[in-house]
Amino acid sequence: MNKISEQILNELREVVQENRILVKKSELYSFSFDASFGEYLPDVVLQPQSKEEISKIVTIANTYRIPVYPRGSATSLSGGPLPTMGGIVLDMSQYPKAISIDKENMLAIVTPSVITASIHDKAEEEGLFYPPDPSSSHVSTIGGNILENSSGPKGLKYGTTKEYVIGLELVTPMGEIVRTGGKTVKNVTGFDLTRLIVGSEGLLGVVTEITLRLIPKPAHKMTLLASFQSVVDSGRAITNILSAGVLPAAMELMDKYCIEAVEHYQPSGLPIGAEAIVIIEVDGHEASVNEEIDKCSDICRSFPGAVVKVAKSEEERVKIWKARKMVSPAITQLGPTKISEDATVPRSKIPEMIERLHQIRVKYDLNLVVFGHAGDGNLHPNIITDKRNIEEMKRAESAVGEIFQAAIDLGGTLSGEHGIGILKAPYMRSELGPALDLMKMIKQAWDPHNILNPGKMFPQKGQTKVVLTQNE
Amino acid sequence: MNKISEQILNELREVVQENRILVKKSELYSFSFDASFGEYLPDVVLQPQSKEEISKIVTIANTYRIPVYPRGSATSLSGGPLPTMGGIVLDMSQYPKAISIDKENMLAIVTPSVITASIHDKAEEEGLFYPPDPSSSHVSTIGGNILENSSGPKGLKYGTTKEYVIGLELVTPMGEIVRTGGKTVKNVTGFDLTRLIVGSEGLLGVVTEITLRLIPKPAHKMTLLASFQSVVDSGRAITNILSAGVLPAAMELMDKYCIEAVEHYQPSGLPIGAEAIVIIEVDGHEASVNEEIDKCSDICRSFPGAVVKVAKSEEERVKIWKARKMVSPAITQLGPTKISEDATVPRSKIPEMIERLHQIRVKYDLNLVVFGHAGDGNLHPNIITDKRNIEEMKRAESAVGEIFQAAIDLGGTLSGEHGIGILKAPYMRSELGPALDLMKMIKQAWDPHNILNPGKMFPQKGQTKVVLTQNE
Numbered sequence: 004m005n006k007i008s009e010q011i012l013n014e015l016r017e018v019v020q021e022n023r024i025l026v027k028k029s030e031l032y033s034f035s036f037d038a039s040f041g042e043y044l045p046d047v048v049l050q051p052q053s054k055e056e057i058s059k060i061v062t063i064a065n066t067y068r069i070p071v072y073p074r075g076s077a078t079s080l081s082g083g084p085l086p087t088m089g090g091i092v093l094d095m096s097q098y099p100k101a102i103s104i105d106k107e108n109m110l111a112i113v114t115p116s117v118i119t120a121s122i123h124d125k126a127e128e129e130g131l132f133y134p135p136d137p138s139s140s141h142v143s144t145i146g147g148n149i150l151e152n153s154s155g156p157k158g159l160k161y162g163t164t165k166e167y168v169i170g171l172e173l174v175t176p177m178g179e180i181v182r183t184g185g186k187t188v189k190n191v192t193g194f195d196l197t198r199l200i201v202g203s204e205g206l207l208g209v210v211t212e213i214t215l216r217l218i219p220k221p222a223h224k225m226t227l228l229a230s231f232q233s234v235v236d237s238g239r240a241i242t243n244i245l246s247a248g249v250l251p252a253a254m255e256l257m258d259k260y261c262i263e264a265v266e267h268y269q270p271s272g273l274p275i276g277a278e279a280i281v282i283i284e285v286d287g288h289e290a291s292v293n294e295e296i297d298k299c300s301d302i303c304r305s306f307p308g309a310v311v312k313v314a315k316s317e318e319e320r321v322k323i324w325k326a327r328k329m330v331s332p333a334i335t336q337l338g339p340t341k342i343s344e345d346a347t348v349p350r351s352k353i354p355e356m357i358e359r360l361h362q363i364r365v366k367y368d369l370n371l372v373v374f375g376h377a378g379d380g381n382l383h384p385n386i387i388t389d390k391r392n393i394e395e396m397k398r399a400e401s402a403v404g405e406i407f408q409a410a411i412d413l414g415g416t417l418s419g420e421h422g423i424g425i426l427k428a429p430y431m432r433s434e435l436g437p438a439l440d441l442m443k444m445i446k447q448a449w450d451p452h453n454i455l456n457p458g459k460m461f462p463q464k465g466q467t468k469v470v471l472t473q474n475e
Numbered sequence: 476m477n478k479i480s481e482q483i484l485n486e487l488r489e490v491v492q493e494n495r496i497l498v499k500k501s502e503l504y505s506f507s508f509d510a511s512f513g514e515y516l517p518d519v520v521l522q523p524q525s526k527e528e529i530s531k532i533v534t535i536a537n538t539y540r541i542p543v544y545p546r547g548s549a550t551s552l553s554g555g556p557l558p559t560m561g562g563i564v565l566d567m568s569q570y571p572k573a574i575s576i577d578k579e580n581m582l583a584i585v586t587p588s589v590i591t592a593s594i595h596d597k598a599e600e601e602g603l604f605y606p607p608d609p610s611s612s613h614v615s616t617i618g619g620n621i622l623e624n625s626s627g628p629k630g631l632k633y634g635t636t637k638e639y640v641i642g643l644e645l646v647t648p649m650g651e652i653v654r655t656g657g658k659t660v661k662n663v664t665g666f667d668l669t670r671l672i673v674g675s676e677g678l679l680g681v682v683t684e685i686t687l688r689l690i691p692k693p694a695h696k697m698t699l700l701a702s703f704q705s706v707v708d709s710g711r712a713i714t715n716i717l718s719a720g721v722l723p724a725a726m727e728l729m730d731k732y733c734i735e736a737v738e739h740y741q742p743s744g745l746p747i748g749a750e751a752i753v754i755i756e757v758d759g760h761e762a763s764v765n766e767e768i769d770k771c772s773d774i775c776r777s778f779p780g781a782v783v784k785v786a787k788s789e790e791e792r793v794k795i796w797k798a799r800k801m802v803s804p805a806i807t808q809l810g811p812t813k814i815s816e817d818a819t820v821p822r823s824k825i826p827e828m829i830e831r832l833h834q835i836r837v838k839y840d841l842n843l844v845v846f847g848h849a850g851d852g853n854l855h856p857n858i859i860t861d862k863r864n865i866e867e868m869k870r871a872e873s874a875v876g877e878i879f880q881a882a883i884d885l886g887g888t889l890s891g892e893h894g895i896g897i898l899k900a901p902y903m904r905s906e907l908g909p910a911l912d913l914m915k916m917i918k919q920a921w922d923p924h925n926i927l928n929p930g931k932m933f934p935q936k937g938q939t940k941v942v943l944t945q946n947e
Contacts, residue, residue, distance in 0.1 A: 107714060107823035130720055152663045163661055165670070166638055181910045186821040189635055189853045189891035191624045191674045192899075192906055193932060194914045198637070198670035202663045219720040246579055248602055248691040288763030349658040351579035381661045419661035427664075434664055438653045442666045444920040449913060460665060 007046040007090070011067050015049065015091075018059040023050035023097055034092045037077040037084050038139075039426060040340055040390055040471075045072065045086035050097035054172065054180050054211040057093065061209065061454065062178035064091060070457045073205045075115065075147030078139040080343045081424030083151060083204055087458035093209060095146055104129050104217075110169075110186060111215040115146025122215070131217040134161035134252075137420070138331060146210050151422040152202035156253035159378035160286075161218075163420070165201045170214030173200060176207065176450030188216055199445070204422050205456040206446055221286035224252065225296040225313065226320045230277035232308035234258050234361070234373075237279035238354035240309070241377050243302050244283070245350065249295050254378030255282040258357075261330050261374045268333035271326035274310065281377065282327055330374050337370055338387040342399055342471065346410035347419030350380040359409040360384050367402040369395070381419035396471045403471070404430075424459050429466040479518040479562065483539050487521065490531040495522035495569055506564045509549040509556050510611075511898060512812055512862055512943075517544065517558040522569035526644065526652050526683040529565065533681065533926065534650035536563060542929045545677045547587065547619030550611040552815045553896025555623060555676055559930035565681060567618055576601050576689075582641075582658060583687040587618025594687070603689040606633035609892070610803060618682050623894040624674035628725035631850035632758075633690075635892070637673045642686030645672060648679065648922030658686060671917070676894050677928040678918055693758035696724065697768040697785065698792045702749035704780035706730050706833070706845075709751040710826035712781070713849050715774050716755070717822060721767045726850030727754040730829075733802050733846045740805035743798035746782065753849065754799055802846050809842060810859040814871055814898075814943065818882035819891030822852040831881040832856050839874040841867070853891035868943045875943070876902070896931050901938040 015024060025031060025048035035042045046069075051057045064071045070090030077084050086092050098116035105112065106129045111122055119140040126133045136155040137148055147153075149171075154163035170184035184190055184197035200208055231237040241254050257265075257280050262273045273280060281303070285295040300311045314320035335341055348356045357373065360382070364371040375383035384406055386399050407417050407430045417427045417434050431439050443461060446453075487496060497503060497520035507514045518541075523529045536543045542562030549556050558564050570588035574597045577584065581603060583594055591612040598605045608627040609620055619625075621643075626635035642656035656662055656669035672679055703709040713726050729737075729752050734745045745752060753775070757767040772783045786792040807813055820828045829845065832854070836843040847855035856878055858871050879889050879902045889899045889906050903911050915933060918925075 105821075105823075107718060108821045109717065110821075152667075154661060158661050162634070162638060165667065166634060175909075175913065179909050181908065181913065183910050185888050186886050187819045187852050187888055187891065189626060189630050189819050189848075189851050190888045191892055191894055192889045193895065193903060193911065194679070194917060195624075195637065195670050195674050196910055196913060198667050202667050207666070219722050242579060245581065250691050288760050288766070290762035291760030294760070347659045347661050349577075349580045349582075351577075376661075379661050380659050414658050416657050416659055416662045417664045419659065420663055422663055423665065431665060436653065437647075437651050438655050438668055439665065441647065441653065441668060441921060445666060445917055448916040448920040 007069060011063065011069065012047065014063050015047070015060065018056055018063070019049050019051060023052070034074065034086070034094065037079045037082060039080050039082045039424065041082055041085055041425065043085050043087045044089070045092040046089050048092045048094050050094045052097055052099060054174060057174045057209050057211060058178045058180050060091065060093065061174055061176065064454050065178060065452055068452050069454070071454050072456055073209045075144035076142050078143040078147065079151065079422065079424060081418070081422040081426050083147070083422055083424045083459065085425065087425060095144065104131065106131070108186060109217045111217055113145055113213050113215065115144060115210045115213060117145050119143055119145050119148050126217050127220055130220050132220040133167065133215060133217055135164040135167060138328060145213060149201050149210060149213060150203060150205050151420065153420040156255055156376045158376060158381065159254060160250050160252045165198055167216045168197055168201050168213060169216050171197050171200055171210055172212035173208035173210045176455040184214065186214060204424065204460055206460055207449055207455070223289045223292045224284055224286035225292050226282065226284045226323050227296060227300060227311055227313040228280055228282050228323050229303035229309055229311045230274040230280045231306055232278055234279040234357050235354045236306040236309065237281050238357050238377065240281060240303050240306055241353060242351055244299050245378070247298060247302060249285070249298050251283050251295070251299065251378060252286045253282070253284045253376070255327055255374070256377035256382070257327070257330060257374040258372060260372035261334065264333040264337055264372065265326055265329045268336050269329055271329060272322065273326055282323055334372055334385055334387055338389050340388045340390040342386040342388065342403060343421065344384045344403065344406055345381060345419045345421040346384065346406050346415060346417060347381045348410055348413045348415030350378065352413040352415065353377055353380060353382070356382060356409060356413055360406065363402050363405050367398040369398060369402055371402065380415065390471070400471045428460055428462045431460070431462055479541060483535065483541065484519065486535050487519070487532065490528050490535070491521050491523060495524070506546065506558070506566060509551045509554060511552050511554045511896065513554055513557055513897065515557050515559045516561070517564040518561050520564045520566050522566045524569055524571060526646060529646045529681050529683060530650045530652050532563065532565065533646055533648065536926050537650060537924055540924050541926070543926055544928055545681045547616035548614050550615040550619065551623065551894065551896060553890070553894040553898050555894055555896045555931065557897065559897060567616065576603065578603065580658060581689045583689055585617055585685050585687065587616060587682045587685060589617050591615055591617050591620050598689050599692055602692050604692040605639065605687060605689055607636040607639060610800060617685060621673050621682060621685060622675060622677050623892065625892040628727055628848045630848060630853065631726060632722050632724045637670055639688045640669055640673050640685060641688050643669050643672055643682055644684035645680035645682050648927040656686065660688060676896065676932055678932055679921055679927070695761045695764045696756055696758035697764050698754065698756045698795050699768060699772060699783055699785040700752055700754050700795050701775035701781055701783045702746040702752045703778055704750055706751040706829050707826045708778040708781065709753050710829050710849065712753060712775050712778055713825060714823055716771050717850070719770060719774060721757070721770050723755050723767070723771065723850060724758045725754070725756045725848070727799050727847070728849035729799070729802060729846040730844060732844035733806065736805040736809060736844065737798055737801045740808050741801055743794065743801060745798055754795055806844055806857055806859055810861050812860045812862040814858040814860065814875060815893065816856045816875065816878055817853060817891045817893040818856065818878050818887060818889060819853045820882055820885045820887030822850065824885040824887065825849055825852060828854060828881060828885055832878065835874050835877050839870040841870060841874055843874065852887065862943070872943050900932055900934045903932070903934055
């Protein structure tokens with residue numbers, strides 16, 4: 004890839020105002036990392052304010068073969084926005100933030116720079132509901148959520164982000180502005196480019212507008228917290244509930260290490276001493292909510308030593324969810340480096356996956372904690388380590404490889420919602436086989452100069468395992 | 476495209492048993508048409524029984540540049556399986572039919588030759604539910620449903636077929652056997668090829684296995700039939716119900732011409748004299764079903780002259796739906812040629828679309844009837860004509876063009892579920908603009924010799940309007 008010369012910079016200055024072009028090292032530094040790890044300094048940061056600006060930037064980048072790295076709030080856990088090959092970071096923070104709710108058609112039309120939580124708020128003001136809710140939704144942008152297809156706890160009942168995106172406007176890797184999909188849930192006019200872009204991790208286009216389908220807001224919800232004396236029991240409880248025909252809005256699991264971390268960080272009334280807890284939320288009509296919460300309670304209580312507490316007030320409900328949202332910040336206190344995985348398995352395999360994770364923890368003597376969206380098989384094993392401790396990082400590397408292998412062995416997938424980025428790229432071939440080549444063909448056809456987010460998703464030549472230790 | 480020589484036939488005979496190779500004109504004839512119109516004789520019909528056979532057939536077809544046309548039950552209304560350029564029809568009727576229900580993971584793993592209704596049956600035996608239900612589901616195959624993303628009445632509440640397909644096995648246009656997706660709802664490992672294949676109309680691969688997500692079967696359902704003195708009122712009732720926060724499982728509209736056709740064909744107790752009827756079904760918990768059906772009744776009754784009848788028994792419920800399913804066969808009695816469209820608009824535009832359709836009916840003096848899945852904006856305007864009447868077909872051509880234009884003008888789409896096929900291809904550019912080129916790039920990259928289902932979806936050079944009169 005080429006470096007940015009003064010001549011190229013001058014061309015970019017004709018597109019973007021001087022105050023939205025960052026070139027000083029001190030300014031560039033903030034754009035060298037995301038919520039995963041690894042640091043890569045870009046050559047320039049551009050802050051576009053219109054799709055036309057983005058189109059022109061991408062066109063210039065094509066002419067001079069400069070990489071372009073789109074960036075939202077950079078909460079990516081897989082290195083999504085990292086400028087691994089230098090070049091341009093396309094920082095969307097100055098892009099206009101617009102949310103327009105179309106109540107009659109139950110749609111939200113938003114710009115990519117909008118914080119996802121504000122879509123929740125605006126929808127609920129109109130009695131509507133946007134179910135996807137990544138843990139980071141109060142800080143992450145909808146543009147990032149869409150490019151990673153990150154979805155959070157409600158995928159179980161409501162599906163993932165993808166199921167809510169019905170139209171997009173984007174700038175293609177060649178700089179063209181195009182629209183895909185539209186305003187109707189039913190649309191079979193040509194290939195489904197909309198869903199191809201969702202989860203494409205910024206390799207196929209820069210999204211500039213998003214049309215989201217909304218649904219009526221559920222009238223009632225109830226939440227319970229069940230504690231178990233065995234983490235495998237907690238996994239069995241989850242599969243038993245689903246087999247009983249109950250489809251909760253969310254079923255979240257936390258193992259004892261997470262419980263301890265949260266209680267240590269900010270006491271939240273979680274049952275210290277339990278091996279695992281499961282938080283279950285059901286929603287819908289009041290009558291069904293009451294019946295379903297009873298069914299869930301009964302199933303959980305059927306396990307030896309299990310204790311169930313149903314939230315009796317909105318205050319108690321909020322407190323339970325606050326404790327859940329505390330997991331990430333709490334475990335961050337356990338060490339400076341957090342490797343957050345999202346290997347996902349068919350939900351019947353959750354007890355087995357939990358067993359495998361336990362074995363990996365012991366084998367590599369690592370601080371491996373497990374929580375996540377267990378209802379849809381989307382666990383988040385996290386390894387808390389210190390990237391300066393090269394020896395421990397090497398063990399973590401091997402452990403991560405085994406986590407991926409366990410997920411694939413159990414019929415699951417490398418990533419449920421964090422994306423592949425740079426961290427999981429080496430394992431793509433082992434899961435996908437020849438399907439990987441079909442993906443590369445699309446990238447090659449749309450982005451012949453490999454301008455958009457290069458270095459992500461596809462394994463580099465000779466890469467066969469994840470390398471967590473940089474500069475070696 | 477090349478013709479099939481005796482040498483090529485001999486190579487095919489090494490792949491497929493002689494009794495599954497049809498070459499006699501009398502045998503080929505049955506494969507020259509589908510449920511749309513137009514007749515195209517293939518050179519040979521092959522009836523594969525394994526993915527390996529399909530892989531070898533496609534490889535031979537690539538070597539000799541022979542078109543391959545996959546075919547399920549041929550219920551396509553857009554010319555999907557028609558062998559417009561001769562060559563090979565890949566008839567899936569002899570392919571093994573297998574349905575495996577994985578209750579614990581709420582999945583169905585099926586082969587493409589399975590009739591969709593049998594998936595409904597098998598799922599329900601296990602207390603599970605597969606919502607997509609095209610009108611043809613008792614005869615059409617799941618392979619065809621998936622390649623067209625045809626979905627039927629329940630898209631409104633439950634989403635389309637696409638929302639239920641989470642994994643595929645397919646033979647690529649180059650003859651390779653690949654897998655996409657998997658068994659988990661959450662899966663962001665690479666681009667979403669699964670959803671790219673769904674609705675790809677057989678241009679990107681021959682599907683050989685499908686993994687479907689199932690959901691718990693709703694415990695209760697209720698159905699009402701509301702008649703209106705104005706078809707625009709019926710459209711308003713639909714949007715008012717949705718605005719009131721009720722999300723019925725289905726909202727089906729029939730105009731007076733459909734009512735008359737059904738009552739003439741097989742008296743079903745529909746209200747002759749009404750300008751339109753709407754059938755509404757709500758499902759879920761008993762308490763919510765009762766409340767929602769009351770809300771729907773009240774909203775419908777608020778229109779002058781509207782009459783609402785709630786089905787009081789399962790027998791009455793079934794009778795209402797039987798009348799709805801009778802529309803297609805009934806209107807077929809009105810004339811030998813039926814042009815069935817599925818232009819779809821944002822649901823708030825239904826009243827306006829109905830007005831536009833009425834104007835088109837009058838302007839071109841055609842037997843244009845309207846029914847469809849009004850709840851999700853997916854109307855089915857049908858023109859009943861006679862393809863031997865060239866003058867009337869010319870008027871129908873113009874009318875079809877105006878229907879498409881009306882849908883696009885109102886922010887809708889050419890096709891909600893029938894697919895583009897040969898009938899709507901000329902209008903693709905006007906809806907999609909440069910997105911059409913992105914689609915073509917994928918086709919070109921995956922199928923460089925244009926082997927799989929050529930002549931479909933993409934407009935031919937110089938084509939700017941639909942031509943219903945063949946051989947001119």
